Amino acid sequence: MCGLLAFVRAPAGTANPDPAAGAADISAAVARATHLMRHRGPDEPGGSWAGEHVVFGFNRLSFIDIAHSHQPMQWGPPEAPARYELVFNGEIYNYLELREQLAAEHGAVFATDGDGEAIVAGYHHWGTDVLTRLRGMFAFAIWDNATGELFCARDPFGIKPLFMATGPGGTVVGSEKKCLLDLAEQVGFDTSDTGLDLRALQHYTVLQYVPEPETLHRGVRRLESGCYARIRPGGTPEVTRYFTPRFNAVPITRDTEQARYDEITAVLEDSVAKHMRADVTVGAFLSGGIDSTAIAALAIRHNPKLITFTTGFEREGFSEVDVAVASAEAIGARHVTKVVSPEEFVGALPEIVWYLDDPVADPALVPLYFIAREARKHVKVVLSGEGADELFGGYTIYREPLSLRPFDYLPAPVRRSMGKVSKPLPEGMRGKSLLHRGSLTLEERYYGNARSFSDEQLRAVLRGFSPDWTHTDVTAPLYAESAGWDPVARMQHIDLLTWLRGDILVKADKMTMANSLELRVPFLDPEVFAVASRLPVSAKITRTTTKYALRRALEPIVPAHVLNRAKLGFPVPIRHWLRTGVLVEWAYATVDATGAGHLVDVAAVRTMLDEHRTGTADHSRRLWTVLIFMLWYAIFIERSVVPTISEPHYPVQI
Template sequence: MCGIAGFVNARGDAEGPVLQAMLRRIAHRGPDGQGVFLEGRAALGHRRLAIIDLEGGPQPMFNEDGRFVVVFNGEIYNYQALTEELVAAGHTFATRSDTEVLLHGWEAWGRDLLPRLRGMFAFALWDRKTGTLFCARDPFGIKPLYYYQAADGTLLFASEIKAFLDHPAFEKRLNESQLELYLSFQYSPGEETFFRGVKKLLPAHCLTLDSSGLRVERWWQAEFTPELSPTDWAAAIDDTMQGSVAAHKIADVEVAGFLSGGVDSAYITALARPTRCYTIGYAEAGYDEADQAAHLARVLGIQSRVRRITPEEFWNAIPAVQYHMDEPLADAAAVALYFLNGEAAKDVKVCLSGEGADEFFAGYNIYKEPFTATWYDRLPAGLRRVLGAVAERLPAVPGVNFLVRRARPLAQRYYGNTALFTERQKRRLLRHDYRAALPFDLARPYWQASAGLDPVTRMQWCDLHLWLAGDILLKADKMSMAHSLELRVPFLDREVFALARRLPPDAKADARQTKKALRAAAARHLPLPSAERKKRGFPVPVRDWLRDPVYAARVRAAFDSPAAARFFQVRQLHILLDRHLRRRQDNWRQIFCIYCFLVWYEQFFGSDAA
């Protein structure tokens, strides 16, 4: 895993010092080496974290005749099989690295290379003969890639937005309309970013820049196609997961693991049996899973180390976390991951983690909703809408959120499991109406594409395309790369998805349990309490820490800042905080969302805050 950056000038030769400055911005992604390609209008750069073929894999890398040059971030787990196929077809390899498969694969198959790749990737390939740039991103968005086309036509690309800051053609401007969506999602959703003109190359998409202009296209579509066949789904999942874990352990360095109290990381750890694993803990017992993880590690015979986070450390790390994220993220688990990756990076370069299981196998507690309180859904739709409208005006007390959510059918309101501010709340909170897209506008295409399927599968479809790529995987990449650590995610494998997409509704969730078939597979290798443990996410005690006067004062100072006055009705910010401190409302997620935005804003636009 590494970092890439580059540009293609609209006119004039590429400037070496500019590329060097871009690479310095992302040096944390690859401390083991740097390589550059400069020729004519094109500049491609690479920062390397050496994992496979430690001596022979430097980039940029060329094919045999030097026509194609590539920079690549990620891992191709079936590179050995693809190498054998390409050698048999007459291609000559100069290294043992997975990077070289991209070059010869492109020669042999062109864009048809992409669905043959098993792994995580974001790469840029330059055709020196035709002057064509081709970039592509993996199916699920494990590895990030951003691009920006300047006013003069120059195209920039990089693993992180911050690499653009040193390019003279880049105009750093805030995309204020993204703020409304962020307040609903807690992350920056969709293709747009908080930097005007900067776009995410979305998962399973590719980009081409040639003499005819810039084109962005989807190269693959993730779809769920549930089957009702009497398959032993637990056995099928276990067999497929064993194959995926084995593939994800391929490396020329040690591969360790992350272990929490949940079934996802426990199952991966039980299958992989790394020498050691790492866990986050807290002094607050209600949030701490370290004892559960340590007990399981002893049962599996694996060394474990716990990194306990203090509230002071947590709050002090938020600016660094927001800087590394590039865009504001109000997921408190990102801060925990920042420390977890930092602890692991003291010893190893690679860790396995459990991201993706919830989206593939229906693990979120909200997936129980179609099976609970079904009597309420049988009430007249008009009555439910009236009750929801009334509830939306009430303080955030137990039961209010239920009434607001159930006012409309699931297919008209669900856009993710972290809906924070309602439209009415945002109108009261923001100083300006940015007239951004509504949150459900981003989800509507996925609900339309999944028409006719069961409710849980339709929620999965939405979360796979929005939440997984926009929050889960982005923080996994950015928090691991902040510490020069490669994070591998065996659930997010093409073979695993080929099976998971076929799961029938009764193998997913009901009113009592989530991830039913996955838990049954995990129970083959884990103690039953570990396999059946209720989904908790990645709990962080922010709710409690916010009520400490020391940390409440930090938030209040941010709420009194010039930046806060620019975007928000400051009085409303203090009302949110005061009601939380007095225990009249549980507003910690809303408060943390605004605070993270303000911290991020100071990191990237602080001189403009006034």
């Protein structure tokens, strides 16, 4: 887990005004920008390497082969030992098996005992096929001195981030967007208000996250999950997708039912075992739900002294602390709890948004930040349960096709008429929502796991609202890929490529890396996905439960009080806090001070705050979305808010 930066300079004779004279300046600028993400790698900060057309910057957070696997890393075959340079963020959990295979089949020789060399050697001998052999989370860049080309790639699910920006001065790729923004002058793109991507802003306001490959700056894009890019000096990145998640259901019979459950158990046991590989202490997050409890229960088999961590709030009914404590006791783990006060919550927001790079309007990222900070006092790596819902069918909304199935038998004109009938019905009236959603196709009604604003609500708040920029910009291509699948699999496909990589994994990476803590997600493993992708609908959702097959498979592993609990995660009392106390004061102050009035109707937002505070309406979700954007704008565009970022430190020796 680290932070990488690679600048491919435009060569002489291109739009770059003076590439030869600027080489030293580029190296200094890369060093300065690399320092902005020092939290990602305080063990060995400021690593660098420069070639004729490329400069690397790197910060290392070390876990495997701590004494030797330094980066930037050089590797090559015996006939050209200095051919490649690597910077790599992540972990390859099957690196031992890959190294053994490369040595046996190709005579590959390694100078370290780490996982980085397995990537480069695999790329040399297998080409891009190496990406489908890696079990792990990764974003990396390899410079090939023989071809003069930079090869970059991201893991299949998007666990690790990689941003890209191209301009007259060249192309820069990096783990954090703020580093690219710091290099905007050298690259040649606009970071001011005029450089904002207004379509991405509209997508964010509706979805609560900025969908890939967008960012809120037009000059910066993200390399999408499951993609690689080739970059030559003076050229633009050539992006290729190497992985698309596909669900191919295989029916379960009475004779094969138990074997399928056993298969799930076995692949999870194997994934957790490989995710436990490290030369440092590994702990686990424990929210009280089935996913994190299962991971912790499997992890403790490999580390009997496992420490688990959870967080809660100073308000009854908004905490899973008691359940998590009971779960930790049941599996025999030592447990640590962090309770977050409203004052701590508000005080940390500027720093949290700075770490995010782009706004994410999910309040759960705040407790995640605090529990990561607490965990870092005890361990250097934690396991967590992200991805189980998308792979095994864990969201309650996935049961919606069951309740709407009768509408499938109605002619389209009749369904549309029922939708029109629902419009004049009073809000909250029983049956109104059912009639409305039943009148829509799946493509029309399902955006993914989050939707803050309807078009009517958005028009009232967002200046420059365009009806041409809709959620279908994001979802239509994904629905096209899943044509012919069952409705639940199509919803899972949407969430894997939107909500999971746009919200869940962004907050997981950013909030743990903010505290120099590595988070590993054993559910998001290619072998686990292969098993989950073959499950039929009946093994995922029923009228009374979700993740049916996973729950059956985990019966011998997780405590009984967790097995059938409803999903809660780390619930945050935003609705209550935006009606009373310090969060209300912060919200009004943020609205009153914002310089984003040309983008957001400040009067409309203030009215929403008034209505929410008095209990006239519940605007908490929409308010949080707008408030986080206003704070982001103040930090990254207006620069009227300057977060206090503490230097990474280790409270204890780990």
